[in-house]
Amino acid sequence: MNAKNKLITSISVLFLLWILVAIISIFTGSYELNPFKAIFSGDELSRTIYFRIRIPRVLMAAVAGGTLAIAGASLQALFRNPLAAPFTLGISGGASLGAIIAIRLGLGNTFLGFSSISIVSFIFSIFTILFVYSVSKVHGVVATGRLLLAGVVVNFLYSALILFIQFFSDFIQSLQTIRWIMGSLDIVELDTVWKTLIFAIPGCVILLSITKDMNLFALGDDVASSLGVNVGMMEKKIYFATSLAVSAVISVTGPIGFVGLIIPHVLRMIIGVDNRIILPCSFLLGASFLTAADTVSRTIFTPIEIPVGIITASCGGVFFLWLLMRMKKEVIV
Amino acid sequence: MEKIIEGQNITFSYDGTEVLKGINISISKGKIVGVLGANGAGKSTLLKILCGILNPKIGRILYKSKEIKNVSKREIATKISYVPQNSTFGFPFTVAEVVLMGRAPYIGRFEFERDSDWKVAINAMETVGIKYLQDRLITEISGGERQLSSLARAIAQEPEIMILDEPATFLDLKHKTEVMKLLKKLKDEKNISVIAATHDIFSAMFYFDEIILLKEGMIFAEGSAEEMLKEEILSAVYEIGVIVKKENGKIFVLPTE
Numbered sequence: 252m253n254a255k256n257k258l259i260t261s262i263s264v265l266f267l268l269w270i271l272v273a274i275i276s277i278f279t280g281s282y283e284l285n286p287f288k289a290i291f292s293g294d295e296l297s298r299t300i301y302f303r304i305r306i307p308r309v310l311m312a313a314v315a316g317g318t319l320a321i322a323g324a325s326l327q328a329l330f331r332n333p334l335a336a337p338f339t340l341g342i343s344g345g346a347s348l349g350a351i352i353a354i355r356l357g358l359g360n361t362f363l364g365f366s367s368i369s370i371v372s373f374i375f376s377i378f379t380i381l382f383v384y385s386v387s388k389v390h391g392v393v394a395t396g397r398l399l400l401a402g403v404v405v406n407f408l409y410s411a412l413i414l415f416i417q418f419f420s421d422f423i424q425s426l427q428t429i430r431w432i433m434g435s436l437d438i439v440e441l442d443t444v445w446k447t448l449i450f451a452i453p454g455c456v457i458l459l460s461i462t463k464d465m466n467l468f469a470l471g472d473d474v475a476s477s478l479g480v481n482v483g484m485m486e487k488k489i490y491f492a493t494s495l496a497v498s499a500v501i502s503v504t505g506p507i508g509f510v511g512l513i514i515p516h517v518l519r520m521i522i523g524v525d526n527r528i529i530l531p532c533s534f535l536l537g538a539s540f541l542t543a544a545d546t547v548s549r550t551i552f553t554p555i556e557i558p559v560g561i562i563t564a565s566c567g568g569v570f571f572l573w574l575l576m577r578m579k580k581e582v583i584v
Numbered sequence: 585m586e587k588i589i590e591g592q593n594i595t596f597s598y599d600g601t602e603v604l605k606g607i608n609i610s611i612s613k614g615k616i617v618g619v620l621g622a623n624g625a626g627k628s629t630l631l632k633i634l635c636g637i638l639n640p641k642i643g644r645i646l647y648k649s650k651e652i653k654n655v656s657k658r659e660i661a662t663k664i665s666y667v668p669q670n671s672t673f674g675f676p677f678t679v680a681e682v683v684l685m686g687r688a689p690y691i692g693r694f695e696f697e698r699d700s701d702w703k704v705a706i707n708a709m710e711t712v713g714i715k716y717l718q719d720r721l722i723t724e725i726s727g728g729e730r731q732l733s734s735l736a737r738a739i740a741q742e743p744e745i746m747i748l749d750e751p752a753t754f755l756d757l758k759h760k761t762e763v764m765k766l767l768k769k770l771k772d773e774k775n776i777s778v779i780a781a782t783h784d785i786f787s788a789m790f791y792f793d794e795i796i797l798l799k800e801g802m803i804f805a806e807g808s809a810e811e812m813l814k815e816e817i818l819s820a821v822y823e824i825g826v827i828v829k830k831e832n833g834k835i836f837v838l839p840t841e
Contacts, residue, residue, distance in 0.1 A: 331674030469674035477666035479658035
């Protein structure tokens with residue numbers, strides 16, 4: 252099958268999967284919701300839960316999961332390393348620290364119509380990716396050891412700073428921060444979804460527009476350049492776009508881990524490594540995965556909701572290990 | 585004879601160390617040119633500058649009398665292809681996918697390869713003799729097979745000039761000879777110009793029309809293979825005593841130490 256047909260087929264299948272997951276998610280929860288009653292009868296409580304709580308939440312899960320997965324796939328292409336992801340590189344950590352600083356400084360207002368929290372979060376993310384990339388690239392090649400070490404060190408540093416800020420917070424603030432750091436989708440309303448999309452859409456569109464360059468970049472800086480890629484420009488687009496998209500999501504949801512690492516991997520195991528297919532498919536599968544994980548997180552211990560970050564990390568981690576052991580084909584290079 | 589690519593006064597330095605010092609070079613259409621010289625003489629840097637990957641600090645590169653930096657990178661990519669010494673492959677693409685990437689300069693940002701591009705890629709794999717590898721993963725094949733895949737990718741680019749950095753590294757004697765024969769065939773049949781850096785003085789003798797000898801970032805000597813492969817010249821370039829012997833019209837170069 253050629254790349255074009257592969258793209259069309261996989262996008263169709265994954266889109267249907269997302270629709271299915273979204274429908275199940277909307278009608279699952281601690282409050283039993285009858286779809287017909289919610290839409291056609293005048294039952295005010297059902298309508299409120301349906302339109303004001305469940306739908307925004309499902310949309311936010313889709314935007315967050317899709318964005319994190321597409322960012323993960325792009326970072327893996329940039330670092331030519333399957334272990335790169337917003338979480339492992341410390342970009343999520345940077346975005347979190349930025350958001351917490353903004354919250355603590357009381358920058359709750361908007362700046363030119365954009366949330367100040369997202370802006371500070373973005374500044375911290377882009378700084379982190381620039382730092383980690385320059386530290387891990389030696390003579391034009393990313394050294395895996397340096398990459399992981401830089402990511403780990405940056406993550407430790409950010410955790411320390413977050414703990415430091417928390418230490419000086421009162422009990423309630425501290426509890427809020429902890430809850431936020433675990434990654435959660437429970438404070439969402441439709442307005443929040445639109446505000447996230449303002450940043451997430453341009454970020455994802457930029458990344459989707461350079462998937463061909465990402466493929467050529469896998470052959471090395473020099474060969475990519477000789478095939479017509481402006482390597483420096485492509486790198487800058489990836490820094491900018493991933494930081495923009497990831498910080499938009501994380502400043503709302505908190506650092507939800509593992510989505511950006513696992514989703515592109517699972518797809519590569521099934522449909523190959525062509526970024527023109529992997530990136531759009533990552534968005535769709537990431538959306539389905541986080542929507543499903545969120546559904547589990549709010550129903551597994553009804554009526555208590557656990558943070559979705561715990562579900563993604565545990566389910567995702569176990570599933571990934573199982574896949575790794577099951578697949579004979581060596582995908583990690 | 586028509587000059588296809590020219591370098592005028594090329595000077596380049598890495599972190600303050602001058603690697604190339606005012607090199608003037610001109611390559612005619614349909615010639616195979618070998619760049620020889622000791623390790624660190626500046627061969628790889630010169631090749632990267634000629635195909636526009638690096639920009640010289642001083643001097644300029646002309647492709648058919650047009651300055652290369654005024655031509656778009658994508659257009660250059662349809663004229664000049666490059667095969668590096670060590671090919672990196674960040675992800676396990678199939679061999680066919682890698683060879684198809686040679687068609688990238690002909691395909692728009694949001695377009696996919698057409699059937700005609702597939703045909704070119706399959707032809708390129710057949711030319712190099714690796715069609716049987718097309719569905720294998722590039723990360724799972726041998727170093728030599730990977731080098732041949734890079735070569736097929738560069739051929740699929742349908743260039744006028746091929747620039748190769750030690751094309752015969754990782755190859756056994758048989759494949760080494762086949763690659764050199766292949767370059768000669770591309771020259772003869774498609775009038776492609778070839779510029780190759782090599783340490784292989786032996787194949788330089790058989791297959792190269794011209795040889796450029798680099799020493800410490802400057803051109804030490806240039807001319808036909810026969811003119812260049814002389815004891816006094818090679819001894820000076822490699823800084824080691826050599827004996828050049830002729831037997832049955834073949835030249836053997838041996839170090840005296």
